[in-house]
Amino acid sequence: MPVKNGITWATMVSAYSDGCFHHDALQLFAQMCHQVRALTGDHYTHAIVAVLRSCTRVIELKFGEQVHAFVVKKNGVHGDVGSSLLQLYCDSRQHHSARKVLEMMRCSCQEPIPEAAWTSLITALHRDGFLDDAIDIFKDMASSTIVRSSFSLSSILVVCAEAKNQGCYWQQVHADAIKRGLDMNQFVGSGLLHMYAKQGQLVDAARAFEAIGGKPDAVCWNAMVMAYARGGRYREATRVVYQMKAAGMNPSDMTMNEVKLACFR
Numbered sequence: 600m601p602v603k604n605g606i607t608w609a610t611m612v613s614a615y616s617d618g619c620f621h622h623d624a625l626q627l628f629a630q631m632c633h634q635v636r637a638l639t640g641d642h643y644t645h646a647i648v649a650v651l652r653s654c655t656r657v658i659e660l661k662f663g664e665q666v667h668a669f670v671v672k673k674n675g676v677h678g679d680v681g682s683s684l685l686q687l688y689c690d691s692r693q694h695h696s697a698r699k700v701l702e703m704m705r706c707s708c709q710e711p712i713p714e715a716a717w718t719s720l721i722t723a724l725h726r727d728g729f730l731d732d733a734i735d736i737f738k739d740m741a742s743s744t745i746v747r748s749s750f751s752l753s754s755i756l757v758v759c760a761e762a763k764n765q766g767c768y769w770q771q772v773h774a775d776a777i778k779r780g781l782d783m784n785q786f787v788g789s790g791l792l793h794m795y796a797k798q799g800q801l802v803d804a805a806r807a808f809e810a811i812g813g814k815p816d817a818v819c820w821n822a823m824v825m826a827y828a829r830g831g832r833y834r835e836a837t838r839v840v841y842q843m844k845a846a847g848m849n850p851s852d853m854t855m856n857e858v859k860l861a862c863f864r
Contacts, residue, residue, distance in 0.1 A: 605635045609646035621653035625662055632669065643673075644680060651683035655690050663687045667700075676700055677707040682716040689723035694732070697723065701736075711745060718751045721758065730762040741775070749784045752776050756790030760797040769794055783810050789819050796826030801835075820846070821854045828857040 600607065608631035615624035628650040647670060654663035667684055670676055676684060681704040688697035697720050704712045717740040724733035737755045741747070752772065759769035773791060776782045782791065788811035795804035808815065808823045815823075820843040827836035836858045840850055850858075 603634070605631075605646075606642045608635055609642035609649075612646045613649040616649035616653045619656070621657045621659075624650055624653040625659060628666075644678070647680050648683045651680070651687055655683075655687045658691060660687070660691045660693070663691075671703075675707055676703040678710055681707075682713055682719075685716050686719055689719050692723070692727060694720075694724060694727070694729065698736075705743065712743070714740075714745055714748060714751050717745060718754050721751070721754050725754070725758045725761075730758050733758045734762060734768065737772075747775060747779060749781050749787050752779075752781055753784075753786040753790040756787065756794050760790075760794040769798070782807075785811060785816070789816075789822075792819055792826075793822055796822055796829075799830060801826055801830050801832065814846075817843075817848045817851075820848055821851050824850055824854050825857050828854075828860070833858065 608627070612624050612628050612631060615621070615627060628646060631646065647666065651663060651666060654660070654666065663684070667676075670680055670684070674680075681700055685697050685700045685704075688694070688700060701712065701716065701720060704716070717736065721733045721736050721740075724730070724736065734755070737751070737758075740751065752775070755772055756769070759772055762769075773782070776784075776787050776791070781787045788807055791807035792804050792811070795801070795807055804823065804826050808819060811819060820839070824836050824839045824843065827833070827839060840855075840858060843850055
């Protein structure tokens with residue numbers, strides 16, 4: 600093509616990224632920035648999102664940081680571009696940069712931050728052991744009036760199960776789930792069960808188990824058995840093992856070992 604416009608370049612960048620030719624996508628994006636004068640519109644956004652996705656896949660943090668600076672200079676950080684930047688920094692374990700992107704998105708006021716962006720940062724902080732920071736991000740999310748779904752609630756429940764010195768915050772998350780009618784959701788119910796089991800709240804764990812909508816999966820059954828076993832309640836643990844088998848599921852070897860240990864205590 601003798602003349603290539605922004606749409607042409609953006610289409611090729613996206614095609615390379617979709618086809619997993621990530622380094623080619625980065626190289627083509629750099630050429631696009633030098634040869635296209637007016638980088639605006641939806642095709643510009645698609646190209647930015649595509650090249651950031653490629654940066655994330657091949658951990659090209661330095662190139663991603665240059666794209667970040669380019670975006671700030673051109674149009675600001677918001678929407679899908681902001682979410683893609685945040686994902687890059689989360690996957691690269693650059694938590695400080697990820698939080699700065701989140702703050703930029705909050706200040707842009709062009710559109711609300713997607714729930715997935717908040718949850719990506721919460722998950723990354725949990726993965727790297729920054730549990731209190733993950734809870735702080737969820738608190739900011741709640742104060743921003745973002746509607747929480749089973750996606751974000753199940754993610755923060757995993758954090759609450761391991762966090763210390765957070766008082767009764769996990770009970771507030773449970774109350775939020777009840778308020779939104781999500782306490783019987785399969786994923787949220789499983790998260791509640793694991794959280795209460797790890798906190799040693801066996802009565803609440805049993806209630807969460809009974810409240811799970813549909814059929815509890817093997818993970819939930821095993822978690823309930825192990826919660827009883829680790830709490831020294833071997834009779835209840837044995838009873839749940841029989842119930843689990845009656846439901847057509849077999850307890851894991853780890854679960855059975857915990858039950859046997861509980862019986863000898």
